[in-house]
Amino acid sequence: MVISARVHYACLAMLELSVRAGDDAPVAVREITDRHGVPGPFLVQILRTLRSVGWVQSIRGSQGGYRLAVDPNEITLLDIAEAVGCQESGCQTGTKTTKAGELLQRSWEEAAEASRGVLERVTLGDLVERSRHGDETMFYI
């Protein structure tokens, strides 16, 4: 599970749209880039992807922008990461299939599963909640 800038930006955008889900007016790309310092044209690329999976809706023309098209409680960080494309750490090398190779491969998969497990337990709704309240939770070490 590699968290690229693309994934980070996508989550920032989805989070911003979640926070402003109740607004009448859609959110312009410009507003997101200004607030979070995300490069504009790059964010447009990412929003296109998010639209193609149906999580955001775009409104064209003047006063246009983007709007969340799903329930923030139904979308997890893992969903977003997978949607905008993060390479799985599958590590497909041309190694012969040996016992050692299999054992290692299994460990890599367990590790990947562990991090996926964390990300699939965090929804946009959770983060909106945390950003509004004091955020005293977490760090259950």
Place this chain on the structure above:
Amino acid sequence: MVISARVHYACLAMLELSVRAGDDAPVAVREITDRHGVPGPFLVQILRTLRSVGWVQSIRGSQGGYRLAVDPNEITLLDIAEAVGCQESGCQTGTKTTKAGELLQRSWEEAAEASRGVLERVTLGDLVERSRHGDETMFYI
């Protein structure tokens, strides 16, 4: 935590050297590449790194090769991954420091920590053990 081919190969080599730690003769690069199908010159590069951190010893000349220089029970997969260099998924983007950005960053770190946790609980000794016995353990889902 990205598991690159380099990391995979490094672990294969360390595992092979662990299994044959009791042998009199050192293990030639050629033997590892033949057994596991790892590209030779690339493995040499990796072994150089492993030697620089003191985990393997090289014996030059005819009948030379490599030998494990540490206790297999003291080295974990995480150690090896970090030694041969795997990029941390720190995701340092130029985003402004916003509440949303911080919350996300914290999630990325928790996810990375989870996968590191898995890898730091697997030692070379464990894998040697598993490869010798039937390997009925694991898959604690």
Place this chain on the structure above:
DNA sequence: TACAAACATGATCACATTAGTCAAGTATGT
């Protein structure tokens, strides 16, 4: 209707990393 705001789309680029190769050199056992 004209215009500006704002999204749509496709092409393109620079850069870093990764995987892998090559060549020339050095050490050592037989």
Place this chain on the structure above:
DNA sequence: ACATACTTGACTAATGTGATCATGTTTGTA
């Protein structure tokens, strides 16, 4: 001496990522 095997440094090719640009289309508003 000679073959084996490690040493070292430079080098290449492919890939992915982050990012930009130009051009087009839609739509609200004066």
